[in-house]
Amino acid sequence: MKIDKVEICNFRNYHGLHEFILDKKVTVLYGDNGYGKSSFFDAIEWCLTNEIERFKQQDGDLSFSNYDCVNHLEREKENASCHVSVYYEQFRLCRAYNVNANSTTFILYEKESDG
Numbered sequence: 001m002k003i004d005k006v007e008i009c010n011f012r013n014y015h016g017l018h019e020f021i022l023d024k025k026v027t028v029l030y031g032d033n034g035y036g037k038s039s040f041f042d043a044i045e046w047c048l049t050n051e052i053e054r055f056k057q058q059d060g061d062l063s064f065s066n067y068d069c070v071n072h073l074e075r076e077k078e079n080a081s082c083h084v085s086v087y088y089e090q091f092r093l094c095r096a097y098n099v100n101a102n103s104t105t106f107i108l109y110e111k112e113s114d115g
Contacts, residue, residue: 003044005087010071010080011046012039047084047095050104066097066104075099 006020013036020027020040029037042052046069055064067075070082083096092109 001088003086003088005085006040006044007083007085007087008040008043009084010074010082011043011069011084012036012071014039014043015071015073043084044086047086047093050095050106067099067102069097070099 003022005022007017008014008020009017013034029040031037042054046052050066052064052069055068057064070080074080074082078100080099081096083094085092085094090111092111093106094109095104095106097104
């Protein structure tokens with residue numbers, strides 16, 4: 001699967017909506033510590049699996065949940081949520097978490113044909 005675009009909104013280090021167009025053969029993420037490189041890959045993994053392996057439970061520790069995916073600046077807002085969309089081929093996968101409802105949704109969209 002070749003990912004064409006990633007859309008991240010209020011997920012971990014990402015506050016607000018961020019789009020990453022991945023239409024080149026090679027994409028390099030570069031930046032200082034704490035600027036979202038790991039969160040970028042966490043977002044893709046969470047979108048596809050509803051988990052982040054590096055935060056997975058160990059020895060019964062239940063300390064990480066989808067609530068922790070929401071950017072800390074958004075968590076206390078009335079309609080706090082985060083979402084990640086992964087675009088590939090003719091599809092868009094979208095996973096979203098709503099803090100107030102404590103619910104996660106996962107939707108697969110298919111792009112409409114141009115003709």
